[in-house]
Amino acid sequence: xxxxxxxxxxxxxxxxxxxxxxxxxxxxxxxxxxxxxxxxxxxxxxxxxxxxxxxxxxxxxxxxxxxxxxxxxxxxxxxxxxxxxxxxxxxxxxxxxxxxxxxxxxxxxxxxxxxxxxxxxxxxxxxxxxxxxxxxxxxxxxxxxxxxxxxxxxxxxxxxxxxxxxxxxxxxxxxxxxxxxxxxxxxxxxxxxxxxxxxxxxxxxxxxxxxxxxxxxxxxxxxxxxxxxxxxxxxxxxxxxxxxxxxxxxxxxxxxxxxxxxxxxxxxxxxxxxxxxxxxxxxxxxxxxxxxxxxxxxxxxxxxxxxxxxxxxxxxxxxxxxxxxxxxxxxxxxxxxxxxxxxxxxxxxxxxxxxxxxxxxxxxxxxxxxxxxxxxxxxxxxxxxxxxxxxxxxxxxxxxxxxxxxxxxxxxxxxxxxxxx
Ligand SMILES: NC(=O)c1ccc[n+]([C@@H]2O[C@H](COP(=O)([O-])OP(=O)(O)OC[C@H]3O[C@@H](n4cnc5c(N)ncnc54)[C@H](O)[C@@H]3O)[C@@H](O)[C@H]2O)c1
Numbered sequence: 001x002x003x004x005x006x007x008x009x010x011x012x013x014x015x016x017x018x019x020x021x022x023x024x025x026x027x028x029x030x031x032x033x034x035x036x037x038x039x040x041x042x043x044x045x046x047x048x049x050x051x052x053x054x055x056x057x058x059x060x061x062x063x064x065x066x067x068x069x070x071x072x073x074x075x076x077x078x079x080x081x082x083x084x085x086x087x088x089x090x091x092x093x094x095x096x097x098x099x100x101x102x103x104x105x106x107x108x109x110x111x112x113x114x115x116x117x118x119x120x121x122x123x124x125x126x127x128x129x130x131x132x133x134x135x136x137x138x139x140x141x142x143x144x145x146x147x148x149x150x151x152x153x154x155x156x157x158x159x160x161x162x163x164x165x166x167x168x169x170x171x172x173x174x175x176x177x178x179x180x181x182x183x184x185x186x187x188x189x190x191x192x193x194x195x196x197x198x199x200x201x202x203x204x205x206x207x208x209x210x211x212x213x214x215x216x217x218x219x220x221x222x223x224x225x226x227x228x229x230x231x232x233x234x235x236x237x238x239x240x241x242x243x244x245x246x247x248x249x250x251x252x253x254x255x256x257x258x259x260x261x262x263x264x265x266x267x268x269x270x271x272x273x274x275x276x277x278x279x280x281x282x283x284x285x286x287x288x289x290x291x292x293x294x295x296x297x298x299x300x301x302x303x304x305x306x307x308x309x310x311x312x313x314x315x316x317x318x319x320x321x322x323x324x325x326x327x328x329x330x331x332x333x334x335x336x337x338x339x340x341x342x343x344x345x346x347x348x349x350x351x352x353x354x355x356x357x358x359x360x361x362x363x364x365x366x367x368x369x370x371x372x373x374x375x376x377x378x379x380x381x382x383x384x385x386x387x388x389x390x391x392x393x394x395x396x397x398x399x400x401x402x403x404x405x406x407x408x409x410x411x412x413x414x415x416x417x418x419x420x421x
Contacts, residue, residue: 006187009034009079011104013044013069015262015332016121016155017085018051019166022058025067027191033069034076034107044069052159052330052358076111081119081187084108084133085155088122089266096270098124098132105136112140117149117183119173120201123208123267125274128152129201130176144176151175151184152201154208160330170194174204212267213285218253219264220288223295226255226421230302237411237420255421257388257409258295258337260326265289265335296340299421303386303407304348306419310405312383315349320372320382322399323389324356331358338388339364345386353378357393379403387413 006029010021013033025031035041043050045068047060076082086100101122108118118137120129129152134144144150153173158164171192175181185195198204229236236255244252259265272282304314324338325331342364345352354362355372362369372378379385385403390410400406406418
């Protein structure tokens with residue numbers, strides 16, 4: 001027996017919402033994407049993708065299978081399931097900014113119907129679903145857990161990861177009630193291979209924060225070790241390669257020029273802020289932030305001292321920064337540490353040019369960075385190339401053979417003219 005069609009509305013069509021809309025469409029659901037950005041909506045409706053990993057062909061395939069996008073909240077009137085995938089950034093004081101979640105919840109409140117399932121996927125601190133979102137939805141007069149279902153399911157999307165995607169990555173689901181969990185699990189089982197049920201929304205919210213905080217702390221640990229190893233004349237990359245041969249009890253993390261993206265520099269703040277409201281400090285997170293926050297200045301200092309040892313001053317040096325995105329093989333430059341590295345290099349008097357095969361325009365402090373189009377001639381005319389992101393498109397051997405000096409913040413090159421972090 002085939003299951004009846006479900007009308008799904010995905011609220012927020014970014015890095016999280018678009019993959020969800022695509023898998024659900026492929027799973028046979030009738031999917032409408034609701035986004036406040038007319039640019040995003042018009043683009044998708046004309047078959048254009050704005051998200052890494054998704055081509056225009058993918059969007060056209062979704063369109064052919066019935067997907068459409070809109071800025072019009074009236075689409076919520078026909079929804080059986082609504083999944084919220086809106087951004088959860090930090091405000092100017094680096095505190096949680098839940099305005100998009102609140103706006104999304106108000107939009108749903110005005111259309112909520114008996115029997116509907118509402119799922120929050122946006123990362124936030126424990127209690128967001130069963131207090132903030134629930135409170136707004138219940139202003140409709142309908143009660144969560146009895147009139148409609150409410151759940152949290154953290155997104156684990158990893159842009160640029162060719163192996164793990166929404167379909168084959170286990171999906172955690174926690175509802176307000178057992179029935180809410182069951183409804184949400186059955187919904188995701190339509191297009192996700194494995195669903196992990198937890199007892200409530202707070203456990204699901206916390207699981208996501210644990211995952212990101214774990215990464216945050218371990219990256220900071222190897223960043224601090226990298227700085228110490230350099231002073232002790234030890235190659236941190238060799239140390240990690242050796243340690244990871246242990247088949248149990250060790251997971252490798254790698255140092256770099258700092259943490260970036262929408263998750264690692266942001267999500268643990270949601271947790272530490274929440275912990276502060278309980279009168280405690282989350283010292284691990286704060287320490288991790290402080291250590292990784294030092295890395296861009298540390299990279300600039302190491303570049304300056306490498307140049308110095310080769311008889312050149314950083315002041316006036318022509319520095320070519322390679323790769324400005326926060327992770328390899330994607331075009332996303334949100335919260336990328338490249339911005340801070342360039343800022344520190346400029347402060348030390350360097351003349352910075354950048355190259356990134358995925359990025360055409362890159363602005364630091366309102367000032368667009370000069371972007372090199374021809375990589376070979378940029379390498380030949382710089383004093384030093386600083387590798388911040390090792391995109392697959394980079395021929396590392398060629399970079400090292402053309403650039404006079406290379407500072408490698410990713411530990412992927414070797415050579416007489418190379419210094420590694
Ligand atoms: N990007 C990732 O790799 C990733 C991974 C896991 C979890 N998350 C979490 O998922 C959530 C969404 O992140 P993202 O990277 O997809 O964000 P994004 O910025 O790529 O996309 C968000 C979309 O939501 C739209 N939007 C904003 N306010 C809206 C509103 N009130 N109503 C409807 N649409 C609205 C925006 O126009 C945008 O298109 C965040 O909480 C993030 O922490 C992100």
